[in-house]
Amino acid sequence: MRAVIQRVNQASVTVDGEVVGAIERGLLVYLGAARDDEAKDVRYTVNKIAGLRVFPNDDGRMSLSVADIGGAILVVSQFTLFGDLRRGRRPSFDGAAGPKDAERLYLEVVGGLQGKGLPIETGTFRAMMLVQCAVDGPVTIQIDSRKLY
Numbered sequence: 001m002r003a004v005i006q007r008v009n010q011a012s013v014t015v016d017g018e019v020v021g022a023i024e025r026g027l028l029v030y031l032g033a034a035r036d037d038e039a040k041d042v043r044y045t046v047n048k049i050a051g052l053r054v055f056p057n058d059d060g061r062m063s064l065s066v067a068d069i070g071g072a073i074l075v076v077s078q079f080t081l082f083g084d085l086r087r088g089r090r091p092s093f094d095g096a097a098g099p100k101d102a103e104r105l106y107l108e109v110v111g112g113l114q115g116k117g118l119p120i121e122t123g124t125f126r127a128m129m130l131v132q133c134a135v136d137g138p139v140t141i142q143i144d145s146r147k148l149y
Contacts, residue, residue: 001041001105001145002081004030007054011074011133013123020129021121026071027052028133032081033097033105034146041145042105046112048143049073062139072119076131077106099126 005027012022029049034041055064055071066073079102083091097105103125114120123129 001034001037001045001109002032003045003049003143004078004081005049005052005054005141005143006133007136007139008074009134009136011131013074013076013121014130014132015124015127020124021074021076023072023074023119023121025069025136026119027054027066027073028131028135029073029075030078030081031075031106031109032078033102034082034095035097035101037097037101037105037145039108042108042112044145045109045143046116049109050113050116050118052141054139054141067116067118072121073113074121074123075106075110075113076123076129077102077125 008026008028010024011028012019051065053065054062055069057063079093079096082093082096084095085091096102106125110120110122
């Protein structure tokens with residue numbers, strides 16, 4: 001499972017002209033599931049996102065989590081995180097989970113974050129989405145449950 005996480009002052013997702021998810025200060029998470037992801041990948045990803053300390057304390061050091069600042073998380077499904085360009089310029093998405101498994105894993109991550117008491121907004125799975133955000137910092141972090149960094 002891969003996630004690209006941005007610290008934002010605001011973010012929203014629009015589908016067919018309608019805002020379907022929006023947050024103020026918090027994290028914008030682009031989430032992609034791999035073909036072979038399983039429960040341990042979901043747990044790892046949920047724990048990393050929930051515990052990520054990228055918000056500044058009173059001294060300006062990044063030491064606070066989204067829960068510490070009373071922020072929210074906007075989770076957007078994005079299979080293109082598994083785009084493979086090793087053979088040419090057109091990405092292959094063979095490493096991405098199929099739609100049914102990807103949706104299940106996506107919903108498990110969303111549920112896991114909600115289970116930690118975090119306010120969660122989402123995009124619409126498999127929809128063409130317009131994502132707008134004001135990235136703060138900029139702070140952008142990537143995680144991969146198979147690399148465990």
